[in-house]
Amino acid sequence: MATSQRSSSTGIKVVIVGAGFAGLTAAIECHRKGHEVLVLESFPELKILGDIISFAPNSGRIFQRWEGVDAKLDPIIHKSDGLRIKTWKGEDLTKQTWGEEGKKYGKAYNGHRGEIHEIVYYHALEIGIDIRLGHKVDDYFETESEAGVIANGERFTCDAVLAADGVRSKGRTIVLGYEDKPKSSGYAIYRTWFDSAALADDPDTAWMVTNGDRHCCWIGPDIHFIAASVKNGKDFSWVCTHKDEADVEEGWQETGPLSDAMKVLEGWDPVVQKILKATPDPLIDWKLVYRDPLPTWISPKRRIALIGDAAHPFLPTSIQGASQAMEDGATMAVCLSKSGKAHVQEGVAAFEALRYERVRAAQKTGEDTRNMWHKADFDDVKKNPDSMKLKREDWLLNFDAEEYAEKNYAATVALLKDPVAVRQLNVPSRTEVLASTEVAASA
Ligand SMILES: Cc1cc2nc3c(=O)[nH]c(=O)nc-3n(C[C@H](O)[C@H](O)[C@H](O)COP(=O)(O)OP(=O)(O)OC[C@H]3O[C@@H](n4cnc5c(N)ncnc54)[C@H](O)[C@@H]3O)c2cc1C
Numbered sequence: 001m002a003t004s005q006r007s008s009s010t011g012i013k014v015v016i017v018g019a020g021f022a023g024l025t026a027a028i029e030c031h032r033k034g035h036e037v038l039v040l041e042s043f044p045e046l047k048i049l050g051d052i053i054s055f056a057p058n059s060g061r062i063f064q065r066w067e068g069v070d071a072k073l074d075p076i077i078h079k080s081d082g083l084r085i086k087t088w089k090g091e092d093l094t095k096q097t098w099g100e101e102g103k104k105y106g107k108a109y110n111g112h113r114g115e116i117h118e119i120v121y122y123h124a125l126e127i128g129i130d131i132r133l134g135h136k137v138d139d140y141f142e143t144e145s146e147a148g149v150i151a152n153g154e155r156f157t158c159d160a161v162l163a164a165d166g167v168r169s170k171g172r173t174i175v176l177g178y179e180d181k182p183k184s185s186g187y188a189i190y191r192t193w194f195d196s197a198a199l200a201d202d203p204d205t206a207w208m209v210t211n212g213d214r215h216c217c218w219i220g221p222d223i224h225f226i227a228a229s230v231k232n233g234k235d236f237s238w239v240c241t242h243k244d245e246a247d248v249e250e251g252w253q254e255t256g257p258l259s260d261a262m263k264v265l266e267g268w269d270p271v272v273q274k275i276l277k278a279t280p281d282p283l284i285d286w287k288l289v290y291r292d293p294l295p296t297w298i299s300p301k302r303r304i305a306l307i308g309d310a311a312h313p314f315l316p317t318s319i320q321g322a323s324q325a326m327e328d329g330a331t332m333a334v335c336l337s338k339s340g341k342a343h344v345q346e347g348v349a350a351f352e353a354l355r356y357e358r359v360r361a362a363q364k365t366g367e368d369t370r371n372m373w374h375k376a377d378f379d380d381v382k383k384n385p386d387s388m389k390l391k392r393e394d395w396l397l398n399f400d401a402e403e404y405a406e407k408n409y410a411a412t413v414a415l416l417k418d419p420v421a422v423r424q425l426n427v428p429s430r431t432e433v434l435a436s437t438e439v440a441a442s443a
Contacts, residue, residue: 006127007034011341013158015040015149017137017171021322022308023164024120025329027129028066029402033337037129038158040151042136042165046121050113051193051284052228052237057105058399059323062330063120064107065402067127072119078110078230080213085388087378088220090269093385105397111230112193112237137165140174140304147303159344161304162332164325169310175299176306182289187370188244189316190261191284196229196236198278205274209233218272219388222374223264225272238275239316240265241370244287256285288315293360298352302345305352307332312359317373318366320396324359327401331355334405346413353412354405362396 012035016023019041027037055063063069082097102108109116124131135151140161142148148157163171172180196209208214209229217226227238242264258281265272297311298304305311307328314321332351339347369390381388 006032007337009036010034010337012036012160012336012344014038014160014162014336015147015156015158016162016164017149018164018166018308018310019043019121019124019131019133020164020166020308020325021117021120022310022325022328023162024117024124025062025326026162026164026307026332027131027329028120028124028127029062029330029333030336031124031127031129032065033333035333035336038156039124039129039131040135040137040149040156041131041133044134046118046133048112048114048118050117051191052110052230052239053113053116053322054319055109055116055326056319056323057102057108057397058401059326060107060109061400062326062402063109066120066123069119069123070107072123073109073111073116076111076115076119076231078213078215078228079232080215080228082215083390084214084216085385086216086218086269087381088218088223088225088268088272090218090271093219093381093388096389101392101397105392110228112235137163137170140171140299142299142301142303144301147299147301159303159341160336160348162329163304163306163310164308164329165310167309167313169306171304172294172306172310175304176294176296178294180291180294182291185288185290185315186243187241187288189284189286189288190240190242190256190264191238191286192279193235193237194278194280196233199236199275200233202274202278204271205278208271208275209236217373218269219373219376220268224370224373225265225268227275236275238279241288241317241374254285254287255282257282260285293363296352297356298348302348305332305348312363314363315366315370317369318362319369319390320362320365324362327358327399328355330401331405334402335409338405338409346416349416350409350412353416354408358399365391365393365396 014030014035014037016027016039019039023039027039030037082095084095085093137149137151139150146157147161149161163169165171172178199205199209210233213229213233215228223242225240229236240261258279261283262276291313297306308325331354335347335351
């Protein structure tokens with residue numbers, strides 16, 4: 001249910017660096033909670049960038065709280081009844097249906113990253129959030145009583161800074177003094193998004209793009225290829241995760257020739273070959289890198305926090321990177337309203353404590369899914385095709401970040417202050433608090 005109504009002013013000033021999904025969610029949620037928000041984004045103008053992105057029900061419920069946003073997102077999101085899973089030769093293995101999941105957990109939003117981002121961006125502007133484009137943050141500072149950033153030579157002071165500056169976060173290096181070197185994961189992804197007209201004309205591919213949306217995954221030896229149509233079949237997107245030892249460059253705008261993907265997918269299902277033929281050249285070629293988990297996401301004086309990809313990048317097979325970025329924003333907004341202006345540092349520390357273990361567990365699902373698909377023994381798989389279904393678990397999807405933070409803030413702060421005493425009082429440990437499904441069940 002949309003509840004965009006704003007709480008009374010807390011007097012807390014928050015500067016947010018970056019207007020991706022982490023930054024915009026933090027901004028909208030902080031605004032809802034009555035904090036004063038300023039967003040600084042380095043892009044000089046809004047551009048519709050990217051291709052397919054997924055928001056699972058755990059973040060879908062955040063969109064639904066924002067007046068009018070679900071109605072704008074609904075016409076542009078993928079709507080199929082399920083994910084067909086096939087071998088690379090095209091044999092049907094199983095179908096994972098979404099109907100029951102939707103009833104159990106709520107709505108997921110999968111669509112074009114740039115189009116969804118545009119809707120959220122304009123929603124933030126409509127509710128009165130101050131977003132300044134063309135403001136690249138070059139430096140951060142903090143004292144016991146305030147924090148801030150420097151952008152375009154101007155100094156912006158506030159109570160708390162949220163560095164939502166993405167996977168190549170400068171905030172991470174400046175704030176934590178931590179050079180976070182990416183390591184090759186040995187995999188890369190080809191990605192693309194295009195008009196489906198050519199696929200509709202071919203009888204072998206028409207089923208993917210006519211009479212509604214379709215979602216299909218082909219699994220082969222150490223490779224998977226997932227295709228989806230969107231907007232009643234009008235748009236089409238595919239991604240292919242494959243082995244790649246070439247280098248560790250990463251970026252959403254790095255391109256690679258279609259012929260490379262054709263080589264990787266040689267001998268695959270003729271439907272896949274036809275999809276490749278209809279695909280415009282070049283593709284986005286995104287190297288998947290590993291980053292070790294950061295030891296902390298918050299600054300020494302606890303007035304600056306990393307959120308979203310800046311704090312915790314995700315493998316795409318987790319299907320959770322954007323959702324966890326949104327959960328960060330919703331959690332931080334609650335923590336600051338609970339802490340109040342006089343105890344912002346307590347709120348920032350509680351944010352990290354509330355989020356850290358859940359995020360680690362969600363990150364881990366990305367590796368598990370990739371290994372499940374890429375290392376599959378097809379003799380075993382054919383005996384138990386359902387083993388290839390995505391694991392859709394309660395603890396991850398049946399979760400409401402706002403409610404969870406509301407309910408667990410006080411226990412978390414007590415734990416941070418005096419873990420021994422809290423233990424004696426029989427208050428659950430941080431791990432137990434985070435693993436609790438009490439909130440999830442009531443969501
Ligand atoms: C251009 C682009 C295209 C993408 N396409 C896809 C896609 O197709 N599919 C997918 O699943 N994910 C995509 N992503 C990543 C996805 O949006 C994130 O993984 C996820 O949503 C978490 O978002 P985030 O806000 O933490 O990071 P991001 O979405 O990366 O946002 C970070 C923001 O911070 C800004 N920024 C960086 N440094 C500074 C600075 N010094 N000062 C001010 N602002 C700064 C960046 O310009 C960016 O807008 C894309 C990201 C970008 C930036």
